[in-house]
Amino acid sequence: KNEVEQSPQNLTAQEGEFITINCSYSVGISALHWLQQHPGGGIVSLFMLSSGKKKHGRLIATINIQEKHSSLHITASHPRDSAVYICAVTAGTASKLTFGTGTRLQVTL
Amino acid sequence: GAGVSQSPSNKVTEKGKDVELRCDPISGHTALYWYRQSLGQGLEFLIYFQGNSAPDKSGLPSDRFSAERTGGSVSTLTIQRTQQEDSAVYLCASSSGAEAFFGQGTRLTVV
Numbered sequence: 001k002n003e004v005e006q007s008p009q010n011l012t013a014q015e016g017e018f019i020t021i022n023c024s025y026s027v028g029i030s031a032l033h034w035l036q037q038h039p040g041g042g043i044v045s046l047f048m049l050s051s052g053k054k055k056h057g058r059l060i061a062t063i064n065i066q067e068k069h070s071s072l073h074i075t076a077s078h079p080r081d082s083a084v085y086i087c088a089v090t091a092g093t094a095s096k097l098t099f100g101t102g103t104r105l106q107v108t109l
Numbered sequence: 110g111a112g113v114s115q116s117p118s119n120k121v122t123e124k125g126k127d128v129e130l131r132c133d134p135i136s137g138h139t140a141l142y143w144y145r146q147s148l149g150q151g152l153e154f155l156i157y158f159q160g161n162s163a164p165d166k167s168g169l170p171s172d173r174f175s176a177e178r179t180g181g182s183v184s185t186l187t188i189q190r191t192q193q194e195d196s197a198v199y200l201c202a203s204s205s206g207a208e209a210f211f212g213q214g215t216r217l218t219v220v
Contacts, residue, residue, distance in 0.1 A: 033209070043200065043211040086152065096142060096165065097202075097209065099152040 003027050006087050006100035013107050019074040021103045023087030026068065033097065034061050034072050035086040043086070046072070077107045111135075113212035115201050121218045122191055130186040130215045134203030141184050142209065143176055147197040155199075158184065191219045 005024045013019050023032070034046040047054050047061040049070070054061050058077075063070040074081055084104050088097040114133040122128050134141050143155040154168035158178040169175070173191075178184040188195055198214040 031207075035211075042213040043202075045208050045210065048208045088152075096154045096157045096168070097144075097152075098154070101151040 004100040029089040115212035132201030138203035140204040
C-alpha cells in the first residue's frame, strides 16, 4: 500500500462543474502539498497546508489531520484546469516529498 | 534567478554513455531535491541536499547514479553507463524550508 493514495485516478468533468480530488496518507506528516502538472509542463505548487483550509481563487484545499485526509476542490471548473493534480506529503521541515500517483483531470466544454 | 533552472531540457543519449544533468536552484534556497518521473509512473525521490549536511541518497536506484552540490548552490546529477530504464523526466526542486519550487525538468531518452 502506498503511503499516499489519491482518488480518483482519472476524472472528466464539464465546464462549470464542482470538482473534488481526495488524498489519504498513512504516515505522520509535517505538511501536505497539492501540486499541478500540465502536459509537457513543469510542476507548480498550489498549496502547502498542515491544518484547516486554504483558498486561492477557485481552488480550495482542506486537511483533516486526525483522519489523515485532504481534499482539493475546484469551483466553476474550466478547460484550462485540465492537468494532473498531485498530492504529496513531507515528514519534516524541508524534507523530501512523498507523492501520490496523481489525478488526471480533463475539463470539457 | 527567478526560478529553478534545469539544463538541458532534453537529452538523447546512447545506452552505455554517461550523462550529466544540471540544476540551478533559487538563490538562497538551502534545500535541493532531485526527483524522477518515468513514463506513466508517479514521481519518485532520488536525492536531497540540505545546507552543508550529508545528502540523503536513499532514493538513488543504483550506484550508477550520483549527485553533487557545489558551494551550496548548483547541483549536478550524473548517470553513468545509462540504461534504457533510465529514460525519464528528471526534476529538480529547491526550498527555503517550506514550499518547494520545481524546475521544468530534463527529459532523458536512452536509445
